[in-house]
Amino acid sequence: MIKILVDCFGGDHSPQAPVAGALAALAANADLHLILTGDEARIKAELAGKAYDAARLDIVHAPEVIGCEEKPTDVIRLKRNSSMMKAIILLRDEDDIAALVSTGSTGALVTGALVRLGRIPGVIRPAFCPLLPTMDGGIVGICDSGANVEVTPAHLRQFAIMASLYLENVYGVERPRTALLNVGKEAEKGDDLRREAYRLLQETPSVNFLGNMESRDLLSGAYDLVVADGFSGNVLVKTTEGTAIELLKKLRKDIYSRTRYKLGALLMKRMFREEKEFMNYQNYGGSVLLGTSKVVVKGHGSSKAVAVEKCIGQAYRMETSRLSAKIEAEIAKYEHYEDYV
Amino acid sequence: MIKILVDCFGGDHSPQAPVAGALAALAANADLHLILTGDEARIKAELAGKAYDAARLDIVHAPEVIGCEEKPTDVIRLKRNSSMMKAIILLRDEDDIAALVSTGSTGALVTGALVRLGRIPGVIRPAFCPLLPTMDGGIVGICDSGANVEVTPAHLRQFAIMASLYLENVYGVERPRTALLNVGKEAEKGDDLRREAYRLLQETPSVNFLGNMESRDLLSGAYDLVVADGFSGNVLVKTTEGTAIELLKKLRKDIYSRTRYKLGALLMKRMFREEKEFMNYQNYGGSVLLGTSKVVVKGHGSSKAVAVEKCIGQAYRMETSRLSAKIEAEIAKYEHYEDYV
DSSP, X not given: OEEEEEEOSXXXXXXXXXXXXXXXXXXXXXXXXXXXXXXXXXXXHHHTTOOOOGGGEEEEEOOBOOOTTSOHHHHHHHOTTBHHHHHHHHHHHOTTEEEEEEOSOHHHHHHHIIIIIOBOXXXXXXXXXXXXXXXXXXXXXXXXXXXXXXXXXXXXXXXHHXXXXXXXXXXXXXXXXXXXXXXXXXXXXXXXXXXXXXXXXXXXXXXXXXXEEOGGGGGGSSOSEEEOOHHHHHHHXXXXXXXXXXXXXXXXXXXXXXXXXXXXXXHTHHHHHHHHHXXXXXXXXXXXXXXBSSEEEEOXXXXXXXXXXXXXXXXXXXXXXXXXXXXXXXXXXXXXXXXXX | OEEEEEEOSSSTTTTHHHHHHHHHHHHHOTTEEEEEEEOHXXXXXXXXXXXXXXXXXXXXXXXXXXXXXXXXXXXXXXXXXXXXXXXXHHHHHOXXXXXXXXXXXXHHHHHXXXXXXXXXXXXXXXXXXXXXXXTTSOEEEEEOSSSOSSOOXXXXXXXHHHHHHHHHHHHOOSSOEEEEEOSSSSTTOSOHHXXXXXHHHHTOTXXXXXXXXXXXXGGGSSOSEEEOOHHHHHHHHHHHHHHHHHHHHHHHHXXXXXXXXXXXXXXXXXXXXXXXXXXXXXXXXXXXXXXXXXXXXXXXXXXXXHHHHXXXXXXXXXXXXXXXXXXXXXXXXXXXXGGGO
8 A cells, every 4th residue: 555645735726626636546546545634624525525435545634824925944843733744744754654745835845855854865955856748749857946946066966867767767768868958058068067067977877868958959859857956947947837828828819819810719729728738737747856765746836636636646656666765776876976065 | 320240150041141131221221331241252242233332331351160169269269260250359449330240159259259349347247138029019138148157146236237228228118127037036035146136136226126036927028127147047048939939830730730720720820920920039139248348249040131130220229329338337336246246
């Protein structure tokens, strides 16, 4: 039995989406056991009238709510009875609980996970790895996308190792084609951080390193994984999402500007619906935190039930593929990283 | 008479596009005088049979070609007879020449301009400021987008001051609404650089500072100017361009997958053409280098004639609006910047 915690508060559609997502995941996986954290009465109200295997679903009452303006360090100190912090502490203390899925505050989740859970032995810094769809129908991972705004070359190398193993083990991508985000393709581009990371990645057999990538090539399908510091990785992911959303909004607005276009769009209705689904990042699961001692998956704040279900599926596959043990073994092959910390 | 140099080699469509763009600009502005640099015979071949005011057009022979793999520092030392370096030296030495437009190597242009031209008094680091279209029909400037991969808070403040003056004087944007690119909206987000820059910008009356911006809001129309280090600014601009291009390519491909969609697209032909034009960055001019002692405009390598013409127009308006003098005066109001260099 795989036991996974689902933080039922903090997201935009809480607790409906986490509870509905949890029930869907429960129905799909016979060896899954879920523990929902949050206001018990409200969670029970969501569960009322629904069919599910009650033997595989627990609720842990956690009435406190985290405000979006609260400082992460305050949250982990003062909000021990919030749905997120209660879940993190359970994850730390209970050996048989494997993972946590949350759609709550990113900052609080990262800080809470780092402080309370600790890291996989050898990992210097855990990092986020969200996925985006590529234009040839594949996916591309970006690591880090915001857990670490300041990094060293050794951090970047570990991000590459961890995220390569994640893509291989959870998505079946063999030898993920990996690039370093930079301002140009040539090896000498960028700052000292990029040049040293380039050199280190070239010397890392665990990583199928192809060289530098310019951000305009992210969606081309030429890469499976892009390694970045958390600041520029965050810009990369959010700019892609933002541009896609704004362009679709503009198309919709323009279509409604003329009858002729509305007629045309009617013929293309199914296509536009498919494009919208294609660009809906909720379909690509959450952003996993790689390198913490136990599995943590961060769903988008706007996650609906299907997105939460996907996050639970990611956590499940990370656990069943024994990803943490593989990360530990692979990281251990590189002894000299401490030099760069 | 405003004298502007046009580097006719180095771009993808050289020398056709620069020469045709130059002739269009010449026809549109009676007080414009252009000096074309590059292989004289090839430029003359392009000019053959075309009507223009020969009294306002000169050619300076510069036969050497810069390869795209050449190191900028080698180029400025060894390629003095290239169309770009010859233009930079003329710009430096001839008082009556106001500006240079080039579609050649960005690295060589920045390095050449910094080393040979020097800076406006008080400016610590010149920076690029390209423009992108916003979804409400406006524009947004991004400064820096790649001239400085490593910056200090004082640099970021100067970028904000210079680019605000540029948008006001060349595009008529009053009190440009300015944001700092960051990983979240709150003042304490990001690293020390962002937090200190946030504080400095708040204390800068020359800048209409609205706070931090997350990259997904770039195209929303809520901002006229985004200030960034050259690395993440580069990621911001290229990701936006790349995502727009890839999405349009996908739409086109999907349209051709079914007769029904092709029919629909036929009705929407004009709309799709307009979307394509809307997202074509060539329509928004080049990336100006702000802070060098004389005006430098970098056109996209893929610039066609109309894009080169727009770059010349930008250089012309930067000169006629006396932008450099205004930058010098405004920068001088902030005495203590040296503390942060």
